[in-house]
Amino acid sequence: MRSLVFSAVQPTGVLHLGNYLGALKQFAQLQSLHDCLFCIADLHAMTAPYDKNRLADETRMVAAAFLACGLDPKRHLIFCQSAVGAHAELAWILNCSARMGWLERMTQFKEKAGKSRERASVGLYAYPVLMAADILAYRATHVPVGEDQRQHLELARDIARKFNADFANGESFFPLPRACVMGSAARVMSLKDASRKMSKSDLSPMSRIELTDGDEAIARKIQRATTDPAPLPDNEAALKNRPEARNLIGLLAALSSEETEATLSRIGGGGFSDLKAELIARLQSEIAPLRRAIAERLAHPEQLDALLKDGAERARAKARPILEETKEAVGLLLPR
Numbered sequence: 001m002r003s004l005v006f007s008a009v010q011p012t013g014v015l016h017l018g019n020y021l022g023a024l025k026q027f028a029q030l031q032s033l034h035d036c037l038f039c040i041a042d043l044h045a046m047t048a049p050y051d052k053n054r055l056a057d058e059t060r061m062v063a064a065a066f067l068a069c070g071l072d073p074k075r076h077l078i079f080c081q082s083a084v085g086a087h088a089e090l091a092w093i094l095n096c097s098a099r100m101g102w103l104e105r106m107t108q109f110k111e112k113a114g115k116s117r118e119r120a121s122v123g124l125y126a127y128p129v130l131m132a133a134d135i136l137a138y139r140a141t142h143v144p145v146g147e148d149q150r151q152h153l154e155l156a157r158d159i160a161r162k163f164n165a166d167f168a169n170g171e172s173f174f175p176l177p178r179a180c181v182m183g184s185a186a187r188v189m190s191l192k193d194a195s196r197k198m199s200k201s202d203l204s205p206m207s208r209i210e211l212t213d214g215d216e217a218i219a220r221k222i223q224r225a226t227t228d229p230a231p232l233p234d235n236e237a238a239l240k241n242r243p244e245a246r247n248l249i250g251l252l253a254a255l256s257s258e259e260t261e262a263t264l265s266r267i268g269g270g271g272f273s274d275l276k277a278e279l280i281a282r283l284q285s286e287i288a289p290l291r292r293a294i295a296e297r298l299a300h301p302e303q304l305d306a307l308l309k310d311g312a313e314r315a316r317a318k319a320r321p322i323l324e325e326t327k328e329a330v331g332l333l334l335p336r
């Protein structure tokens with residue numbers, strides 16, 4: 001079976017180092033080998049409180065970041081989720097295959113809803129079903145994501161499996177999509193609290209490196225990143241109870257395109273100050289070109305809008321026949 005890559009990023013604030021190392025950098029690598037669909041998940045951004053006056057600009061920001069990372073909108077598709085109606089239509093059909101019990105187990109819902117479960121939106125609860133629809137609308141097979149999305153991908157597989165069993169005699173009407181979670185940066189943690197993942201929603205900007213940060217901000221954030229008092233170990237096993245060291249070493253390994261063991265054998269025995277100095281230099285040289293490219297793209301919003309329009313047209317053409325087949329499979333009467 002041919003592989004088809006799909007992934008998406010929510011337009012909720014400036015993208016950070018976790019998004020970049022966990023997802024966007026992988027997208028750039030995969031596009032040379034596979035056909036890819038890169039989507040901006042604006043419908044997902046509506047599942048939590050958001051500013052409607054900023055959503056369009058945040059969407060352009062993700063498009064600009066995609067381009068800055070080298071994604072090629074001619075060979076692949078870059079588009080907005082809300083511009084392709086098939087995502088929401090298929091999500092409804094898949095809502096009828098997904099089971100409450102499966103959604104109840106989603107840890108992201110539990111975390112995001114917190115204590116006020118009763119007041120969480122239905123959209124937040126059904127969020128993983130829309131994710132499944134995003135992927136299955138194109139029969140995509142591979143989904144590059146960070147570790148935090150792995151459980152949602154398992155759910156997408158469960159939904160596809162049940163749909164196939166109920167409506168396609170167990171045939172592979174929808175392929176079971178596979179999560180591609182790679183490398184030492186699949187779970188980048190907060191610089192302030194290494195027990196939490198780096199996140200756009202963290203109130204402290206010191207907890208994350210943003211793709212628009214300047215050299216000084218990068219240096220300041222890494223210098224102030226939380227550490228522990230012991231020297232750095234020279235093997236991975238010794239990182240087990242050292243979340244801060246593990247996070248910073250994982251970042252350095254990812255940015256140096258090294259295995260963690262190789263980074264450790266280079267810097268093990270030294271202190272955090274040398275590690276931080278090298279990390280700052282690596283980050284500055286990796287992020288500066290991204291920052292400049294993002295700014296250049298954002299200076300021409302009309303070009304971004306045109307690119308998204310073109311991507312949406314091409315995505316609609318791909319999704320339409322699959323949605324029609326799906327409607328037929330579940331017994332809906334199609335207008336002919």
Ligand code: TYM
Nearest residue numbers: 008009010018019022023041131145146186187188197198
């Ligand atoms: P989002 O917008 O939260 O994150 C975008 C991508 O960045 C990854 N990521 C991280 N990776 C490593 N360390 C971190 N700290 C970190 N934080 C975020 C995420 O895993 C993701 O790959 N629901 C998705 C968007 C989505 C989607 C989809 C993804 C919608 N439909 C279909 C795949 C397939 C989300 O909110 O990602």
